[in-house]
Amino acid sequence: MPFSGDPGAEQRFDEFYAANFAALAAQITVYLGDRAEAEDITQEAFCRAWRHWPQISGGTNPVGWVHTVAYRLAVSRWRRLRVAVAHRLRHRPQSIPPPDGGRLDLQAALATLPDAQRRVVVLHYLADLGVDEIAAREGVPVGTVKSWLHRGRARLATALDREGAAQ
Template sequence: MPGGPVSFDDLYAAHYADLTVQLFAYFGDRQEAQDLVQEAFCRALARWRTVSGYDDPVAWIRRVAWNLAVSRWRRGRTALGFLRRQRVAEPQVAGPGPERVALVAALGTLPPAHRRAMVLRYLADLTIAEIAEQEGVAEGTVKSWLHRARSALAAQLGPGQPDPAETTAQEVRRA
């Protein structure tokens, strides 16, 4: 600069508005332009010993601000492309029916071993032998758990209700 080195404060006061107008004309958003120019000046301040020695420190700050503007524009374009590839709306799924709510509540009252046996038998379609092996018990124990669980569910769900084992499998598979 002619006349000796300029101070950062003087440079900021003299050129902030001009740079903001230039970026506003490019970006079309005054807030974005102000943010970008502020960021460019912050970067210049962090390197002021080096930047102040340049023939034209304002050119360096302008270049940084423009680079920031282009980077921000590219990030926005990438984000917009990503959003366009997303589903417009999440599919609506009907909530659980009253039978399902009652069944889940009834299953929750069973002892854990009985509940596991029911889930493994009717949802995972495991055989009694496979359940016995997985649980580390005899097959007769698994049969007993299943019988007690079905009886408890039938009592809780009341007369006239469908078979608890069949309802369990159908309701959970629909979910």
Template structure:
């Protein structure tokens, strides 16, 4: 009495699986290469890469065919190898990109004209006024915090801020009124 093999769910011919011989690898390859390539293409988004991955997975299966052919589902083994290869490629690409970013000099655009003008004007302020203005307006520190840090009364900090802002306003106004050619 001969028992017929039920059809497989993955669409493979009934003779794929246990009991295949080495001669059957060619049939196995032709029966499953296209389906695996389509799956990998959907996974990677690149047909050429999917074909390479499928080809590499089948090459690895061929090298171990006497063992792989004994598995319940050799196609699942080949698919898993192909997915692992895809993940490995992505990890290598990510590592390579990170390495290149670390090696490459980052080009940051220079400061704009307003920033240059403000920096030049701040440099002309007395040191205590400059520190007070920077801490208050750029570091968002309160008058009390600045006074505590500088070891002075809050009224002194308020005075520094008032004088610093007045001087900055004058310097920036003068700078804006100058013709382009005569600016430093």
């Protein structure tokens, strides 16, 4: 245990974990498109929270702290994957046929969005958070969240229309 002197801290953390793990893992799954990776990232975020639990639990928003850590870990993972994919594409033998572009799923459409827009779209539509709650979580004005949602929806519509026309 990373701290002592508070015998109820472990139980409070266990309750915090049980109440928040599934929802955060689901959000990160949509963000990354890989459930196993999302669960690993969410677990890592909670491990970091455990190491800092005395400070976090005394703060105003421990859930927000874990969400921020998880999203930062996911963004790092996303960036590493983009670099790896770009490297593979440059070094891929040209005899391999391109993948069949017959269907576009939500994760592929979300991948076309900038990070901020993807986060607010996922939080609003998949995690059912209100604009005010997203603004508080992201640390931006409500108008900014509305703008990101509007732009994200427009980009998703364009990406989905483009893929639908290609099919």
